[in-house]
Amino acid sequence: MESIGSLEEIVLMILLKNERINSVDIAKEYEDALSKNISIPAIHVVLKRMEKKGWVNSEFGEPTAERGGRRKRNYWATPKAYKLVSELNEVKSKLWNSVSKPSLQYVRA
Numbered sequence: 001m002e003s004i005g006s007l008e009e010i011v012l013m014i015l016l017k018n019e020r021i022n023s024v025d026i027a028k029e030y031e032d033a034l035s036k037n038i039s040i041p042a043i044h045v046v047l048k049r050m051e052k053k054g055w056v057n058s059e060f061g062e063p064t065a066e067r068g069g070r071r072k073r074n075y076w077a078t079p080k081a082y083k084l085v086s087e088l089n090e091v092k093s094k095l096w097n098s099v100s101k102p103s104l105q106y107v108r109a
Contacts, residue, residue: 004088015076021076061073
């Protein structure tokens with residue numbers, strides 16, 4: 001299985017749940033899911049890296065008046081990304097299910 005960072009994993013899951021999505025909307029979904037802010041440039045860096053790995057594809061959408069005639073780049077996950085995230089989640093589930101009842105040291109906040 002290929003190595004994947006946690007930010008890549010989260011962004012891929014956001015891409016997988018959306019047919020096509022732009023970086024601004026990815027950041028919004030990230031912030032909603034994790035209650036943490038993320039910059040658009042950070043999203044772009046991750047998307048470019050994942051595009052090079054073959055996990056993400058992109059294309060420009062149509063120009064919009066609300067953006068002064070500029071186009072948004074839309075992203076979507078590839079079948080390779082789906083397989084990677086699916087396998088990773090399977091491994092994580094197996095590991096988590098093998099964790100026995102946690103001791104009190106893990107329960108304390």
